[in-house]
Amino acid sequence: MTRPTTLCEAFQQTAAEQPDRVALRTVGDVVTITWRQYRDRVREIATGLAGLGVGPGDTVALMLTNSPEFHLCDTAVLHCGATPFSVYNTNPSEVLAYQFDNADNRVVICEQQFLPQIRAAVTQGGKVEHIVCVDGAVAGAVHLETLVPAADFDFENTWRSVRPDDLLTIVYTSGTTGPPKGVELTHTNFIENARITEEMGPIGFDDRAVSYLPDAHAANRWFSHYQNLLYGLQVTTVADPKQVLTALADVRPTMFLGVPRVWVKAKMGLDAALEEVSPLRRALARWAIGVGRRRARADSEGRRLGPPDRVRHAIAERLVLSSIRTRIGLDQVKVGASGAAPIPVDVHEYLLALGIPISEGYGMTECTAAGTISRADRIKIGTVGLPVPGVEVSLGPDGEVLLRGKSIMRGYRKMPEKTAETVDSDGWLHTGDIGEFDADGYLKIVDRKKEIIINEAGKNMSPTNIENAITANTPLAGPVAVIGDRRPYNTALITLDPDALARFAEKHGLSGPHGELASDPAVRTAVDECVQNANRTLSRVEQIKTFTVLPEVWEPGSDCLTPTNKLRRKPIGEKYRELIEAMY
The missing domain is CATH 3.40.50.12780 (ANL, N-terminal domain)
Structure with a gap:
């Protein structure tokens, strides 16, 4: 079998090779989809999307949780000769409006829970003509299952006409330094990058992966969705990323990507x-x-x-x-x-x-x-x-x-x-x-x-290395932000991990909401001991002189974290300016 040059070709080869194997599933086999079913559904959905006018050169936005429907719809869009791209489910309407305008998509495929954000984005300039819901019809949106097929759509010829240098997807960066940039990736880009998997050993239908990270993130599309199409590995979707560790015993993955x-x-x-x-x-x-x-x-x-x-x-x-x-x-x-x-x-x-x-x-x-x-x-x-x-x-x-x-x-x-x-x-x-x-x-x-700390004495330091030292030595810690640029010494804002804090509270007989527990003297003492342990792993100039334990949780996609858990340093500095100044 010749090496495929597009993901459409890869999918068709893979589906034909072992059509009765399970391609997509959810935990506990609540939903299972074989390669034969996958192939048939892709044809049906692509024909329905063509009925909305989706064709070669178009773009289609996906706003879905990790589910089999994401894989079905993304692959169907590719078979229309069009380009699917995902948006983070935590995106506010103004960001969605920017992305829809930048991508020129006239169609959004989503779940009903995201309709308010999408509709608000449309009023702010997103050029969307059709909203398709995978989980039922509602006012102003059509159900995926009731799309009217395009009578003149040539499915086979359309997917076969996709070229290696055609646009596979657009991935929007997290926007830590400005508006998200739309990274255009081709079929060739991914197929070339996937050679690393082949170098690491054979991969095929007996392999299993878990899809739980956002599909708007390049790494998850690469590791689960595209390798599913290219190599046939089975993908189990986990809609709530907080459940991924409990899902592992069900899946027993042979391939696993973790942030x-x-x-x-x-x-x-x-x-x-x-x-x-x-x-x-x-x-x-x-x-x-x-x-x-x-x-x-x-x-x-x-x-x-x-x-x-x-x-x-x-x-x-x-x-x-x-x-x-x-x-x-x-x-x-x-x-x-x-x-x-x-x-x-x-x-x-x-x-x-x-x-x-x-x-x-x-x-x-x-x-x-x-x-x-x-x-x-x-x-x-x-x-x-x-x-x-x-x-x-x-x-x-x-x-x-x-x-x-x-x-x-x-x-x-x-x-x-x-x-x-x-x-x-x-x-x-x-x-x-x-x-x-x-x-x-x-x-x-x-x-x-642009993130190197240069203190008042001119010493260059890596905030990431210091933050990792604190995280590694502080079981209670969630995301940590180190401050010290143009300052006499380093300080830190420390959030607490909700699960770890709950365990600590139970063990020490504490009770109350997260914010109250964060200010409890016993918690502060435990964090202080851990920060001192972290300091012993750092050079003197890198060490944290003082810190503030924050009562709130930084969630992915918030003002303080990107959807991929990177710190938004400038917004953090602005939001906590008074607390930071108080540490100096």
């Missing part, structure tokens, strides 16, 4: 569980994890354990580590990845100690997703690995990471000047990240060019 917050919460949950077992079992588990950490460090450094440590590890694996992996549903992972933001080193080492092969990767929407990643045979802690196939990586004079290859975006939609600023005439993508190579050629990301 750092997922891994931090997994470690917090395991640590909390250990506190509930007998002292003997707790001591045994901690011994085994310690042995696992020694193995992880040795593997990271490229050295072989001595015979005594190999024996200890075999015992730890048999008595403890394999059981932990099975308990959390990550016992069958063969390709694991962490991305979107730096993972705390201690958390990464902990996961590797358990025997979960999590490779930290680096990339950005503008290079489709992955630029570098560690391979399973040498996961080097503290680095983001080696270049993926087909991508060149270089450093600019100021240490900026530069990427070049066939997976680099076509450009920003309707922003030729911004495109020229980002991708130079030689094809190098200027990432805005500062990096360095170690002696083995592994890339380390030092920081964002």
